Amino acid sequence: MWEDPQVKKPCPFIAVEGAIGAGKTTLATMLAERFDFPLLKEIVEENPFLDKFYQNIEEWAFQLEMFFLCNRYKQLEDTVKNYVSRGLPVVSDYHIYKNWIFAQRTLQGDKREKYRQIYHLLTDDLPKPNVIVYIRAELATLLKRIEKRGRSFEQDIDPGYLERLIEDYETAITQIQTREPETVVITIDGNMLDFVEHPEHFEQIVAKIKEHL
Numbered sequence: 001m002w003e004d005p006q007v008k009k010p011c012p013f014i015a016v017e018g019a020i021g022a023g024k025t026t027l028a029t030m031l032a033e034r035f036d037f038p039l040l041k042e043i044v045e046e047n048p049f050l051d052k053f054y055q056n057i058e059e060w061a062f063q064l065e066m067f068f069l070c071n072r073y074k075q076l077e078d079t080v081k082n083y084v085s086r087g088l089p090v091v092s093d094y095h096i097y098k099n100w101i102f103a104q105r106t107l108q109g110d111k112r113e114k115y116r117q118i119y120h121l122l123t124d125d126l127p128k129p130n131v132i133v134y135i136r137a138e139l140a141t142l143l144k145r146i147e148k149r150g151r152s153f154e155q156d157i158d159p160g161y162l163e164r165l166i167e168d169y170e171t172a173i174t175q176i177q178t179r180e181p182e183t184v185v186i187t188i189d190g191n192m193l194d195f196v197e198h199p200e201h202f203e204q205i206v207a208k209i210k211e212h213l
C-alpha cells in the first residue's frame, strides 16, 4: 500500500497488556530500552491492599480497585503532561482500561456501580494509548510465571480467577478494537514466544511494532 511520506504518524503511546504474569512489565521494560522511550511502570510493592485482597477478595476489592485507579490516574496525568501532550513517545506496562477489566470481575452491585461512575469521571478524557501490545497466554503459562516470580501473596491465587481474567482480557481487547478502530492492537503469543530466553523472539516483536511506528 502506498503511504504519503508527508502524513506524519501519531507519536507512539504504547501500552503492554495481558493477564496476571503474562510478562507485561518484562516486555514493556525491554521495549522502552530498545526504542529509548520512557517507561511508565505499575506500582506493586507499595500497594497496601494486595496481600489482604488475595486473602479475601470480597472484603478488600473496593479498596484495592480504588487504590489502583487513583495511582494510575496520577501516573497517567503526569505522563500526559510530560510526554503525550508534548508529542513525546512513551511505553506503559498497563492500559487505563485494565482498571475496569478487573473491577467488573471483582466488584458487584452497588460498589461496582459507584466504581463505574468514578472510573468514567476520572478516565474518559485521558488520552488513550494508540498501540496496544497484547500478550495472550494460557492458564498454565500464567501459573508457571507467577510461580517463577515468587511474590508470596500470589502463590495461592485461585486458578479459576486467572481463567476468568484470561476470558475478560479477550473480551476487553475485542471491545477496544470495536470502539477505537484507529488503535493498533498487536497480539503476541505469550505461550510460544519467550522473549526473556530467546533474543530472536524479542526481535520478532520489535519488528511487528516497528511496522506501526
Ligand SMILES: Nc1ncnc2c1ncn2[C@@H]1O[C@H](COP(=O)(O)OP(=O)(O)OP(=O)(O)O)[C@@H](O)[C@H]1O
Binding pocket: 018, 019, 020, 021, 022, 023, 024, 025, 026, 027, 042, 093, 145, 146, 148, 149, 190, 193, 194, 195, 196, 197
Ligand atoms: N516470555 C516469557 N518467557 C519466560 N518468562 C517470562 C516471560 N515473560 C515474563 N517472564 C517471567 O515471568 C514472570 C512474570 O513476568 P512479569 O512480571 O513481566 O509479568 P506481568 O504481566 O507484568 O505481571 P503482573 O500482571 O503481575 O503485573 C517474571 O519472573 C518474568 O521474568
Ligand SMILES: Nc1nc(=O)c2ncn([C@H]3C[C@H](O)[C@@H](CO)O3)c2[nH]1
Binding pocket: 020, 042, 044, 050, 064, 065, 068, 098, 099, 102, 103, 106, 154
Ligand atoms: N484486582 C486488581 N485490580 C487491578 O486493577 C489490578 N492491577 C494489578 N493487579 C494485581 C495483579 C498482580 O497480582 C499484581 C501486580 O500486577 O496486582 C490488580 N488486581
